[in-house]
Amino acid sequence: DVTLRGCKRRGGAVMTMDAMPAPAKPSLRMPYLRWGLLALIQLALIALPLVDRLDVQTSGTVVHLKLVPVDPRDLLRGDYVIINLEIGRISRDLPGGEDVRTGDTVYVGLKRTGDQAAEPVLLAKTREEAGDLAISGTVRSVVSNRLRIDYGINAFFLPEGEGKAIEKLDVNRVLLEVSIARDGRSLPVRLLVDGKAFRSDAAF
Template sequence: MTTATATPVSKPQSRAPWLLWGLLALIQLGLISIPLFDRLDVQHSGSAVSLAVVPVDPRDLLRGDYVVINLAIGTISRTVPGADKVQSGDSIFVGLKSEGTGAAVPVLIAKERADAGDLAIAGTVRSVLGDEIRVDYGIDAFFLPEGEGLEIERMDTSRILLEISLTEDGRSLPVNLLVDGKAFRSDAIF
């Protein structure tokens, strides 16, 4: 009587799928964190600048109330130096002048950051119509806890300013909604 010896069957690597899924998860987390790190960079390296706004109060079903930000500097007169050299679709830098606690105002338009002065915000020309240039700065909403949007909508807009963080390269993000010069609501991460 002969006995058959069983040859051990090699077990396939069971760790390989877990390593692959773990690597995929890390890549996704890295991609998700890129905008957060950019936002943190703008917030920490930028300087505070107040801008005049014209708010409207809509709602986002997933995020609650928010104030649509229509910046007063979103419409620039063609009399501002450099305005005659821009066309729709151009990337520009708007040089700002900030006096005291009031809203900053546009004082020049340049296509290069170095030509825009010490304080400048990056934007894109949406349209050039008549004596106005409409500019998009990528700042279009400020989220609020539910119910507070109506309160902002009912206020006199001359009492409301948007404080942004503005970096040297022109990137910006909303940080505080100011009412009568005091922080009404903060959108700062830290």
């Protein structure tokens, strides 16, 4: 018998190692695929907040909320209005308020009367307990008998130069129109002055 070294048999033929096909080289397209995947991930991260805003804007219930002054001077800081909602300070005497602690996520049940600003009527720790219309927020502090609640609505941006028109207005003339989704998420839609739209902040 003859021993074949450095050979492989394929079918009925003997093929030397020199004649075997070379290992496949990595595809030159792999770096492009990686960059393409990274680009898609970045686009998704940008799109997700917009999708969330669109969902709240199109499916939410529109309510009007009162503002209170940030300080005795004005509402304006540069080209955006500081949003200081009246419902950001709520009495702990409101139904459900006695069990609330700093750091809790809460749902503030709201009541609307005609075109007037919505008023808080109860506090709950679950959406189901908060009634038909409720806005979600986080309790930032409990001072004396007052709860300070952050709803994630902190500013309303204006085109450059338009702030002067609202800077000197009495805050009692200004309302914030807010869209509130069924699950309590919210976003600002319009600033109203004397009941009329002053500027829209809608996403679409």
